[in-house]
Amino acid sequence: MTDLGNSGNKSDNQAYSLTDNALVQLVDVSFSRGNRKIFNGMSLDIPRAKVTAILGGSGTGKTTLLNLIGGRLKPASGKVIVDGLSVPDLSTRELYALRKRMGLLFQSGALLTDLNVFENVAFPVREHTKLSESLIHHLVLLKLQMVGLRGARELMPSELSGGMARRVALARAIVLDPMMIMYDEPFAGLDPISMGITVKLIKELNHALGITSIIVTHDVDEAVTIADYMYLIGEGRVIAHGSAEEMKNSSSDEVRQFMDGLPDGPVAFHYPADDYRTDLMGVDQ
Amino acid sequence: MKFLIKFLLSLGEWGIARITRLGRGSQFLFETLTHVGQSLVRFRLVYHQIYSVGVLTLLIIMVSGLFVGMVLGLQGYYTLSDFGAESSLGLLVALSLTRELGPVVAALLFAGRAGSALTAEIGLMKATEQLAGMEMMAVNPLERVIAPRFLAGLISMPLLAAIFTALGVWGGHIVGVGLIGVDEGLFWSRMQGGVDFYDDILNGFIKSLVFGFIVTWIAVFEGYDCVPTSEGVSRATTRTVVNSSLAILGLDFILTSLMFGEI
Numbered sequence: 259m260t261d262l263g264n265s266g267n268k269s270d271n272q273a274y275s276l277t278d279n280a281l282v283q284l285v286d287v288s289f290s291r292g293n294r295k296i297f298n299g300m301s302l303d304i305p306r307a308k309v310t311a312i313l314g315g316s317g318t319g320k321t322t323l324l325n326l327i328g329g330r331l332k333p334a335s336g337k338v339i340v341d342g343l344s345v346p347d348l349s350t351r352e353l354y355a356l357r358k359r360m361g362l363l364f365q366s367g368a369l370l371t372d373l374n375v376f377e378n379v380a381f382p383v384r385e386h387t388k389l390s391e392s393l394i395h396h397l398v399l400l401k402l403q404m405v406g407l408r409g410a411r412e413l414m415p416s417e418l419s420g421g422m423a424r425r426v427a428l429a430r431a432i433v434l435d436p437m438m439i440m441y442d443e444p445f446a447g448l449d450p451i452s453m454g455i456t457v458k459l460i461k462e463l464n465h466a467l468g469i470t471s472i473i474v475t476h477d478v479d480e481a482v483t484i485a486d487y488m489y490l491i492g493e494g495r496v497i498a499h500g501s502a503e504e505m506k507n508s509s510s511d512e513v514r515q516f517m518d519g520l521p522d523g524p525v526a527f528h529y530p531a532d533d534y535r536t537d538l539m540g541v542d543q
Numbered sequence: 544m545k546f547l548i549k550f551l552l553s554l555g556e557w558g559i560a561r562i563t564r565l566g567r568g569s570q571f572l573f574e575t576l577t578h579v580g581q582s583l584v585r586f587r588l589v590y591h592q593i594y595s596v597g598v599l600t601l602l603i604i605m606v607s608g609l610f611v612g613m614v615l616g617l618q619g620y621y622t623l624s625d626f627g628a629e630s631s632l633g634l635l636v637a638l639s640l641t642r643e644l645g646p647v648v649a650a651l652l653f654a655g656r657a658g659s660a661l662t663a664e665i666g667l668m669k670a671t672e673q674l675a676g677m678e679m680m681a682v683n684p685l686e687r688v689i690a691p692r693f694l695a696g697l698i699s700m701p702l703l704a705a706i707f708t709a710l711g712v713w714g715g716h717i718v719g720v721g722l723i724g725v726d727e728g729l730f731w732s733r734m735q736g737g738v739d740f741y742d743d744i745l746n747g748f749i750k751s752l753v754f755g756f757i758v759t760w761i762a763v764f765e766g767y768d769c770v771p772t773s774e775g776v777s778r779a780t781t782r783t784v785v786n787s788s789l790a791i792l793g794l795d796f797i798l799t800s801l802m803f804g805e806i
Binding site for chain 2: 328330350354355357358360361362364366368369370371381382385386427430
């Protein structure tokens with residue numbers, strides 16, 4: 259693992275000790291799907307009240323990482339600790355209590371298709387509190403105003419664009435004021451304007467409300483703009499980590515290939531296969 | 544020999560897969576049943592599902608019931624008139640419907656209309672991460688989505704079977720009395736005299752309750768357990784209709800044997 263934070267000049271982001279200030283800790287986590295090892299001794303810390311980006315190519319297990327933190331998956335070995343609680347060891351009741359304090363923003367938004375925008379945002383409030391209708395109304399409009407969609411409250415999810423759906427999902431994720439939000443590919447498939455809005459919203463939520471943010475993405479430019487700290491994962495482990503500046507200036511081949519989008523490098527362009535010539539000759543035979 | 548071993552291996556794999564799935568389905572049923580109490584407390588959710596599962600199935604049930612009754616009236620009259628027993632037409636129509644056709648045909652139609660819709664809806668909720676989203680919002684999908692639908696199916700099915708039977712009797716009356724000219728007094732009096740509340744109506748009700756339970760269980764389980772892709776949802780929907788229909792017919796034989804038979 260390349261610890262860029264320790265190798266270069268220390269930026270403001272390295273002023274804190276990650277372990278002491280970590281809201282989420284993964285310690286030596288291993289996880290497999292069938293015979294395929296997704297993580298093999300993965301360790302990382304997510305600092306409180308900061309924006310942390312987890313970068314990695316497709317299929318490197320970024321979404322799996324969020325599912326492990328959210329307790330939707332259990333690791334084969336290792337520890338997943340969120341706010342001092344060992345997630346895999348929690349009972350269902352304890353896990354649900356923890357989840358009330360965290361939000362996961364799915365790539366698709368995962369809005370309930372039979373409810374309109376207002377009811378989607380009100381959903382967690384109605385499920386977990388006994389607030390009066392007028393309070394729910396105020397709370398939902400407040401959150402919809404934050405994401406700029408107060409005027410869209412009557413629309414159904416099918417009437418929303420991809421970017422709008424994600425903003426509604428974001429309003430829903432913050433409606434109970436969680437301590438942490440996990441974003442699964444928040445920039446994927448967005449037009450430049452929606453992308454700008456999403457970047458702005460994540461920044462604002464982090465700075466204004468002090469919400470810890472974990473962004474799983476492969477969009478390097480946006481991640482660099484927004485993240486206080488970055489991890490690059492691949493081959494089941496952390497390849498490198500450091501501040502955005504350190505990642506940008508890294509001389510590591512693996513980091514350079516990802517940050518510059520090089521088609522070939524430590525991550526080979528070709529999927530492992532037999533010798534090309536032998537393969538072609540095999541057809542004739 | 545090699546072929547035989549391969550065959551036995553695949554048979555074993557198939558068997559283990561089926562038993563595993565049955566175990567998963569039973570565990571799912573148990574977990575669902577533990578949440579039924581909460582659904583009763585939040586009956587608004589069940590009420591909405593009764594509309595989707597029951598009310599929207601009403602049209603096909605009513606039309607089918609009416610036509611099945613009309614055909615029974617016609618066929619029954621031709622057969623009974625050979626023995627000069629056409630006055631028992633009302634009894635024949637009523638017994639056929641309350642004991643067998645009402646619960647069975649209504650359940651088959653229920654599986655095709657409501658069961659497939661339930662599976663497709665839950666499967667699509669899974670495919671579009673709505674169920675996962677609920678889990679992450681600390682809302683248990685079994686409590687919020689599955690249990691209300693299960694309860695709605697259980698409540699709707701006997702009511703639909705009763706409506707099917709009532710419409711069938713009316714259809715038999717239209718053909719027998721209205722078109723063919725069987726005496727109306729005899730039609731109703733023989734029916735009243737021959738149909739027993741406990742042996743016929745209550746047993747028919749129990750059948751429809753059992754069918755409602757089994758169809759809704761299969762439908763919600765297939766949706767919840769499906770592979771979250773368009774092909775997976777499509778396969779699950781097909782499985783719901785096929786498995787439910789087979790379960791209805793198989794269980795009907797067992798229940799009939801227990802209720803009316805000497806076996």
